[in-house]
Amino acid sequence: MKTPLFAFDEKALLKELGDFNAKFVKGASVLTEIDEIDVGTASKELVYAEDKLKLYRYSRDSESSCKTPVLVVYALVNRQYMLDLQPDRSMIRNLLNLGLDVFIIDWGYPTKADMYLGLDDYINGYIDNCVNKIRKITQHKQINLMGICQGGTFSAIYAALNPKKIKNLVTLVAPIDFSTNEGLLFNWSKSLNVDALVDAYRVVPGDFLNSGFLMLMPFNLNIRKYVDMLDVMEDKDKLLNFLRMEKWIFDSPGQAGECLRQFIKDCYQDNKLVKGELEIGGKRVDLANIVMPLLNIYASADHLVPPAATKPLNDLVGTQDKTLYEFQGGHIGVFVGGKSQKELAPAISKWLHERDTAQQEANTADNSTVAGDVGQISVEGSGIKKPAKRKPGAQA
Secondary structure, eight states: OOOOSSOOOHHHHHHHHHHHHHHHHHHHHHHHTOOOOOOOOSOEEEEEEETTEEEEEEOOSSOOSSOSOEEEEOOSSSOGGGGEEETTEEHHHHHHHTTOOEEEEEOOOOOGGGTTOOHHIIIIIIIHHHHHHHHHHHTBSOEEEEEETHHHHHHHHHHHHOGGGEEEEEEESOOOOTTOOOSHHHHHHHHOOHHHHHHHHSEEOHHHHHHHHHTTSHHIIIIIHHHHHTTTTTOHHHHHHHHHHHHHHHOOOOEEHHHHHHIIIIIIITOHHHHTOOEETTEEOOGGGOOSOEEEEEETTOSSSOHHHHTTHHHHOSOSOEEEEEESSOTTHHHHOHHHHHHHHHHHHHHHHHTSOSOGGGTBOOHHHHOSSTTOSOOTTTTOOOOOTTOTTEEO
């Protein structure tokens, strides 16, 4: 008699199947009790709108202890509410509780009308208009700029082009040196026929890009997480946590074709930012012009933006006050991980507070500098460039 290749305990298997079925039925019942997946619930006020963009200021119950306001610039490819995914895992709420005055850009969802927007429009147009609006509202000559992922790249570029407007620069998991071959995203992007992609779509669908991100870790992001979900389906709070993350993952805006084309070609494929060859709006971007203090944060286990792409920024800037901060975790853990809530927001707040000058008069603009709305700010002696007239849709 041959020994069976695989032996199993039939009773144990039946019990496991029965337990799984009971758990699934109960989890399905819990799922029907969830009416809404709430995200981004921290109180905020709309202070500026332009085209699809909205600029919000988060509400505070008391005066901020760090007087210089902070503008958060998120990536174009995902939604900024990742920073306020849920009340107990919210970098925004932590920064507010630690005394910061926080503004954030919501890029919105591009349509065909936005297909020709390029890096110049986003950086010299939208970001600059938001910076000027915050300077007017708060009566500060300079603001703190905090850029995240691609938004960190944009923020570094903006700070290099407008050093007089930025008091401190904070970058989180921001790609700067695109020469690295660590990580599939950097390898794929170097070989991507972005011309064919943009010419076909004009506005590249978010679902198309999202499918590519999921393939970076196909087992973990497409199979394992749904298997693991079965272990939390009976717990409403844990299930909501899972669903909030799923909502964020699949809430991916389309990408304005010309901006994506330039970003892929000039950065991923030609690495022009590090080489000092990148031009935005006819001006060459020299990272050595970043002369304000820099806090550069990278994640040690980042599969999207490897440390090798982030760390070189500290060697390229002109400031001597530069801090390289390693976070032990992955790309998403930087924002929502339990460790991040206890470590990262306090570290950012402490760093900014230490550099918030006691002589506020030096940072408070007089009325001749910041009076009036965007487009009416005094240009003489302030280093301020009037916003281009290509965007007539701005609203206060």
